[in-house]
Amino acid sequence: MTSSLNPSATAAALPYPELADEIEALLSDPTVAVPARIVQALPGGGTLFAMPAVDARVAITKLITLIPDNAARGLPSIQGDIVVFDVATGQRTALLDGPTVTSRRTAAVSLLGARLLAPRRDGPLLIVGAGVQGRAHLEAFAAGLGVREVRIASRNPASADALVAHARTLGLDARRVDDADAALAECPLVVSTTPARQVALRGTPRDDAFVSAVGAYTPQMVEWAPEVCRDLAARGTLVVDTRDADHEAGDLLQAGIDVTAVPTLADWLASPRPVRGPVFFKNCGWGGWDLAAARLVSRRQQAR
Template identity: 30%
Template sequence: MRILGARDLMGILTMEEAIDAVATALTEFSAGRADAPTRLAVPVPESHGTSLFMPALVARAGGLGVKFVSFFPRNKELGRPAVSGVLVLADVRTAEPVALLEASYLTALRTGAATGLATRLLAREDAHTVAIIGTGGQAPMQLRGIMAVRDIREVRLYNRNPDKAYRCTRAIAEQLPPGRQPRLVVCLTPEDVVRGADIVVTATDSLTPVFPAGLVEPGMHLNAIGSFRPTMQELPPGVISPAAKVVVESRAVALEESGDLVIPVRSGLFRPEDIHAELGEIAAGKKPGRVSPDEITVFKSVGLAAMDVVVGRIMYERAVARGIGQELDLGLS
């Protein structure tokens, strides 16, 4: 088994390559050629955290494995990362474990790639202003995904703690190449960050909507990536119900796990059949993406292990070819 830490994984796959890998995974899933059961969520009340167990098989891409990832928001008080975990990859022919990958970087990369894919298919071609609410570890990778598919000139960031937003601008500036530095602006209110933006990203652990619905304008595209439990809600219901297109990775998983959809459905403001498509259906050309510059489009992501095993498999193969990582003999033979 090859052991790959976060530093081993960084730079092994470009964002453009990750977007293509995610497109493959979601296309296979929506075509019924992949299996990604609803993840098992284990609450850890004493730490106010949640541990998730996410298995998947994408046979055509050689992806078989399970991701164990945890979200413990109070870890920040201990100086520890809020998100941690590992991905175990197995051989699709024999089921023998072949690799153990650190999962926080992998999760950020594939989530940024999913946002990049959704933005490519749903945002206006002339979109150039991005608003990001939530400036944790996901924010820089979200921006990388968007910048891989659109010419972004201005990035607005908002956090209830402005110091965190300013730290995020520094992290973004360090990660982006000198020739591709958009204008970075820290906003002090949700209204200031969202108003007039072309693309909005919400990346928080909020239990209540993070901006007023009245700020959403015709032509806007929203990527909501933070809500992964039925009690969590980033988007106001007044955004979901009138949107021209609401797109998810998996209808079944989104309707079970995301409060951004569960809460409007329970209150009668949205119907399950109102989901326009799975992202893999649009990527495969089976359903239309944006067809009008005035459409309001929403991508509601909850994460799907099919993406992890496909992206992880490519990373593993690259690592083997380049001699990256450490080999561990499990004594299976």
Template identity: 35%
Template sequence: MKTFDAAATRAALTFERLVPALREAFAGDATVPPRHVHSIGEGAGRGTVLIMPAWSDAGYLGIKTINIFPGNSARGLPGLHATYVLYDAHTGVPLAQMDGNEITAHRTAAAAALGASFLARDDAANLLVLGTGRVAKLLPAAHASVRPIREVHVWNHRPEGARALAAEWRAAGWNAHAVADQPDALALAVRAADIVSCATLATAPLVRGEWLAPGTHLDLIGSFTPTMKEADPACFGHGARVFVDTDEALLKAGDLLDAIAAGALAATDVQATLAQLCRGEREGRTSGGERTVFKAVGTALEDLTAATLVWRDANGQRLA
């Protein structure tokens, strides 16, 4: 069994390759059983363990184990740690162990970009990122693979974290700025953005519907349990067109569950899943002025797609 460390895993997962691979995967067929979810610990040390299997007709079986501990930020540690094991689906023979953190971060950002390719305005150039973790750091590059991103702003509940990430992005060539640490600054940044992308572990809404301007695309990819939420119910009402990565989002996403409970959204209001968009069965954005929302909770199909890219690249089967 081969081992791919973080650098080797990351090298194969450019967004120019991963986003099209995800589009093909969502349009195709794969078996994705429900994830297993387990809670560990209590209070500030409470964590969640996800076990996510998937397999495809291409002959690969993958299982990701991911541990999420939101309290880690206070310890100076990432809130997410994951491992990924790829197997031969015909024999069960282990093929490789990969860095699950890189798999998770890249496939999550790539899925956000895939959603934006259908839902953000063609001229979307101003990106606002909420969060400073692994996924958040990748969002400018991910969205720039599908839209002409020219300016990036970042907000974090710890202002120093936002300033540090903005400086890191500027060093990489982005026109990047931290949202000011003052009242109403986040509201103003949301109103000015073409794409608002949330990649946090928040348990209370950060974005309010009243802040969103016509034509905005709201991308919610951080929360994945009923107790986690990044947007208030108003974000899903007032004519917003709502899309999800999979139907599982309606069962797992606190944002959606709160909006449904508040009467701002009905399950039947959801316009499409990523699979329906990728297969051309449903339409994405239909006008420049409409407001779109994409809510993702992640799927093992994305992990398997990313891991397959890494494996094929290492074995001289690089795809265009």
């Protein structure tokens, strides 16, 4: 029987700490296979993504659309689903809300990165970009690291204020900041989740900072100034989520950094090494993270 989970049910099935654990487990699972995703341009400027992935027990296909100007229509920019199959029987076992999985698994990857790499985990946390990913990362770092202080920066003050209000409902000490570069001085945890159409951050992170850069996931996109990325490469630690970042990590590519020489999360797990701060973690996205979400949902279903 197929379980069709709406956005709220999908979110409830994917607690951030457990999802980060599942992502970590997936990175050491030799049965995982993730073919290259299919990216199909759509008339009008949108994009269709088809992303399969499989392990010894679960197979998925993620089908989502990205329509950048959907906000003007009152619609989400990302829409779609993840179909989950049982490998042994071929039966469809679940249908998950695609945008919900995308937001939660992306934030859980950043959470895992912070667990492994952050010199300091106590915050305050600075979130630059107050959209869907900003909210997901706020929730993930609160649930998974116990962060209690949050600073929110956005080019849209109303969006920042709305996320501050949400943070306060979670019992967090939250406030809006209008100068993200200045706020870097007081925040050892930083997450950038902007639309990445232009440089949003030119300041220098603290020596004990952990930065998760999320917004720029194509070579043309950028959030962090190239000179900042080069400085971090010279005096700190760079890590990427997967080898897909070699051709997707816009911030690093535009800084002229050889991304192929930067270790991945899987490299770090296989061969832990001392962390030299500040840490810049480039979170580009990968179909394996969606597979991790499907694995967690499947296991929770079986436990019921």
